[in-house]
Amino acid sequence: MLRFLLRRAGLALLVALCVSMLTFALLNITIDPALAMAGEDATDQDIQALRVAMGFDRPAHVRYLDWLQSVLQGDFGVSPYFGLPVSDLIMDRMPVTVTLGALATAFAVIIGVPLGVVAAIYPNTLIDRVSLSVAVFGQAIPNFWFSLMLIILLAVQFPIFPVSGTEGFSSFILPTIVLGTNAIPPIMRLTRTGMLDVLSSDYIRTAWAKGLQPRQVFFKHALRNAIVPVVAVAAIQAANMFGGSIVVEAVFALHGIGMLAYESIQRSDIPTMQAVILIFSLFFIGFSALSDVINAYLDPRIRVS
Amino acid sequence: MQDAEATTEPTIPTPGAVLWGKILRHKGILFGGGIVAVMVIVAVLAPLIAPYDPYAQSLISRLQPPVWLDGGSWQHPLGTDHLGRDYLSRLMHGARISLIIGACTAAISGVLGTTLGVVAGYFGGRVDTAITFLVTVKLSIPTILVALAVVQLVGGSLTVVVLVLGFLLWHQFAIVARAVTLQIRDMDYITAARMIGCSRARILLTEVMPNLMNQIIVVLTLTMASAIVIEAALSFLGVGVKPPLPSWGIMIAEGRTHIFFDPWLVMIPGAALFALVLSINLLGDGLRDVTAPQGRN
Numbered sequence: 328m329l330r331f332l333l334r335r336a337g338l339a340l341l342v343a344l345c346v347s348m349l350t351f352a353l354l355n356i357t358i359d360p361a362l363a364m365a366g367e368d369a370t371d372q373d374i375q376a377l378r379v380a381m382g383f384d385r386p387a388h389v390r391y392l393d394w395l396q397s398v399l400q401g402d403f404g405v406s407p408y409f410g411l412p413v414s415d416l417i418m419d420r421m422p423v424t425v426t427l428g429a430l431a432t433a434f435a436v437i438i439g440v441p442l443g444v445v446a447a448i449y450p451n452t453l454i455d456r457v458s459l460s461v462a463v464f465g466q467a468i469p470n471f472w473f474s475l476m477l478i479i480l481l482a483v484q485f486p487i488f489p490v491s492g493t494e495g496f497s498s499f500i501l502p503t504i505v506l507g508t509n510a511i512p513p514i515m516r517l518t519r520t521g522m523l524d525v526l527s528s529d530y531i532r533t534a535w536a537k538g539l540q541p542r543q544v545f546f547k548h549a550l551r552n553a554i555v556p557v558v559a560v561a562a563i564q565a566a567n568m569f570g571g572s573i574v575v576e577a578v579f580a581l582h583g584i585g586m587l588a589y590e591s592i593q594r595s596d597i598p599t600m601q602a603v604i605l606i607f608s609l610f611f612i613g614f615s616a617l618s619d620v621i622n623a624y625l626d627p628r629i630r631v632s
Numbered sequence: 633m634q635d636a637e638a639t640t641e642p643t644i645p646t647p648g649a650v651l652w653g654k655i656l657r658h659k660g661i662l663f664g665g666g667i668v669a670v671m672v673i674v675a676v677l678a679p680l681i682a683p684y685d686p687y688a689q690s691l692i693s694r695l696q697p698p699v700w701l702d703g704g705s706w707q708h709p710l711g712t713d714h715l716g717r718d719y720l721s722r723l724m725h726g727a728r729i730s731l732i733i734g735a736c737t738a739a740i741s742g743v744l745g746t747t748l749g750v751v752a753g754y755f756g757g758r759v760d761t762a763i764t765f766l767v768t769v770k771l772s773i774p775t776i777l778v779a780l781a782v783v784q785l786v787g788g789s790l791t792v793v794v795l796v797l798g799f800l801l802w803h804q805f806a807i808v809a810r811a812v813t814l815q816i817r818d819m820d821y822i823t824a825a826r827m828i829g830c831s832r833a834r835i836l837l838t839e840v841m842p843n844l845m846n847q848i849i850v851v852l853t854l855t856m857a858s859a860i861v862i863e864a865a866l867s868f869l870g871v872g873v874k875p876p877l878p879s880w881g882i883m884i885a886e887g888r889t890h891i892f893f894d895p896w897l898v899m900i901p902g903a904a905l906f907a908l909v910l911s912i913n914l915l916g917d918g919l920r921d922v923t924a925p926q927g928r929n
Contacts, residue, residue: 338768345769353782363785463917467910469861471868472884472902479895570774574865588777589869592784600781607774615772 331623339616346608347398351391354597354604355383363595364407381407394601403602408594413602416587424576424583427502428568434507435514436561440554442511443518447526447553448545458519462512470571474505474578491580502579506571510564517560521553555625559618566614569607654922661922664914671908675727682721683709686878690716698896710900713886719897722878723904729879730860730908733794737859738852740798745805746848750836752806753813763806770803779862784871793872797859804851812844846923853916857909864905880905 354360361378369377378384382393397404403413442458449455481501482490489498525531526549534544572585580586584603591599645653655661674681694716697704704711710719752763782796816822817840825835866872867881875882880901887897 342765342769342772345765346772349769349773353778354785357782358785463910463913467857467906467913469864469902469905469909471865471881472898472905475884475888475891475898475902479891479898483892483895570776573774573777573780574869577869589780592780592871595785604774604777604781607777608772611772611774 328623332620335616335619335623339612343609343612346612347395347605348391350601350604350608351394352387354601355390356387359383360597364597398602398605404598406591406596406599408591408596408599413599416599417584417602417606420582420584420587423581424569424572424585427499427506427572427576427581427583428565430499430503431506431568432510432561432565434503435510435564438507439511439514440518440557443515443557444522444545444550444553446515446519447522450523455519458515462515465508466512468508470505470509471574471578473508474501474575477501477504478578491578498579498581502575502581506568506575509571510561510568513560513564514557517557518553521556522549525549525553555622558625559622562614562618562621566611569610651922655918658918658922660914661918664911664916664918667907667911668915671727671911672731674724675731678721678724678728682718682724684718684721686717686721686725687876688717692716695890695894695897697894698900701896711896713883713897714890719883719900722883723880723901726878726880726883726901727904727908729790729873729877730863730905733790733797733863734856734860734912736794737797737801737863738856740794741800741802741855741859742805742848742852744798745802745851746809746844748802749806749809749811750813750840750844753810754817754836754840756814756817760810763810767803767806770800773800775800776862776865779866780869780871783866788866788872788874790873790877793863793866797862801855801859804855805848808847808851809844812847813840816840816843846919850916850920850923853912853919857912857916860905860912861909 361374361381361383364381365374365377382390385393394404401414403417405411406413406416409416438461442461446455446458478490478501481487488501491498531544531549534548539548569584572583573588574585575581576583576585577589584606587599588603588607590596591603690712693708693712694714696708696712696716698711698719699706699709701711708718708720710723713719713722748763748766752760779793779796779800783792786792786796822835822839825839830839863872864879864881864884867879868885869881870885872881873879875886883901884898884905887894887901890897
C-alpha cells in the first residue's frame, strides 16, 4: 500500500508540474500578456511601459521559474484589477466555493445513489425508466440555462429563494441543485450497474436462500459492495464541481472562486487567471489521486497492478 | 435488394443489415436522430425558410410575445427580442452556429484524440506511457475555465472557439481509441497483415481504424454535445462568439435582462439548446447500445 501511495503521489506531483507549465505557457507565451492587459486603446509606449513594470520583458523560462518559486511560497503576485494580493483574494473566496462544492456533491449522492439502487432492484420497470430519464435529463441540461429556469420558477414566480448574492444558507440552495444535477447521472448509472452486477452474484443468492430480509440483502450485502466504485466517482465529480462552479457562481452572483475567475477573465487580469486555473487543476489532481487511493484501499486488486 | 434475394434462397443477413435492423428498432436512436435530423435540415435551410432576416431590427415591434401568450400573433410565431428582431428567425440561424461549432470541434478533437489513442495502444511501451500521461494532464485542466480565458485573450470568433474547444475535448477519443486498439492489436488478422509485410501506416489505417469506427462515432456524438453546450455557455458569459450573431447562448444572455417580465426570451433558446443536446446524447447512447457486443449497457 505504501508503495502504491508513493507512486500515486509522485504521479500527482508530476502532473501538477506539467499543468503549471501549460498554464503559464498558455497565458504568457501563446499570447502577449502586456498587450492583453493594456486593452484596446493603449499606445505602444503604454504597452512597453506595462511590459517592463510587470516584468514581461524577461525571457519566458526565467519568468516561469520565478513565478513557480513564489507560488510554492504561497505568493501568486498582485492582481492589477483588484489591487490586492491574489492569495488574499483566493483565501477570501475559497469558503464559498468549497461550501458549494460540498453541498452539491452531497446533493448528487443523496439523489443519485438511492435512484440507482431502486432502479437496480426493479430493473426494466417504470421506476427504472424514471431514474434513467433523470440521468439523461441531468446529463443534457445546460447548467446556466437550468439556473435561469430555477430563478424564474423559484425566485421570480414563487419568491422562495433569493435571485442572487451570497447572503446566508438560502442563497446556496439553487446553485447546489444546479451543480449537483450535473453529477447525478454518473453516480446514478454506476450505482445501478454495480448493484445489478452484485445482485446476480452467488453470495446474494446465498443470502436470499438462508432467508434474510430483503432490506438486509439489499443494503447490508449488496450495496456495500456496489458502492465501492461510486465513492471514487463521487470524488471525481466533486473535483469537476470546481470547474462547473464558474458558470453557476457567475449566474447566481455567488462570490466564490468561480466568480473570481470570471471577473479576472473579463478584466484580462493575468496573475489572477493563472492562479485560479492552477488552483482548479490542483483540486482536480488532488481529488483524482484521492479517488484512486480510495479505490485501492477498498479493492486490494488495484494496488498490485 | 436483401428482401428480393431472401425470397429465392435463405441468406444470412450481413452484419450491416443486422445493425440497421437494431437501429430502426431503437427508440432512443429514432427519437434523438429524428430531432437532430430536423434541426440539421432547419439549420441548413435557415436562409431560405426563416421568415425574417435574423439581424433586421424593428424598434416599433420590440418584445412582442410568442403566439401562445396574450398579445402574440402569427406574424412573429416566437415573438421578437428587445431590438424587435424576429425570434424564430434568430433561433433558426442560431442552430447553424451550434451545429457548425459542434461538428467542427468534434472533427478536430476526433482526429487529434483518435490518432494519439491508436498510436498509444498499438505501439505500447514508452509511447503509451507518454500519451497516457498527456491524457492525465489534459484531464486535470479545467475545460470551461481555460476555454473562457483563452477565447477572451485571443478574441472571440467562430474559428477561435472551434480551435480552442477542439484542443480541449480530445481526451475521450484518446481513451476509447487506446482501449480498443489494445484489445485488437494482437488479433490474428493484424499479425497476418504484419507478416505479409504491410507497412505500419497501412495496418493502422486499414486494419485498426475500421474496427474503431463504431466506438469513435459514439464519442463523436457525445463530444459534439459537450462542444455545443460549452459554446453556448461561453457566449452566454459574453466570451464566445460576439453579438449580433444569433448564438443561442447570446440569445439567452440578452433575454436574461428581461427575466422578470418576459421569461420566454430565456426559455425558448434554452429549450432549443436542451432539446438539441438531449437528442444528440440519446442518439449517441443508442448507437453505443446497438454497436456494443452482447448488447451490454
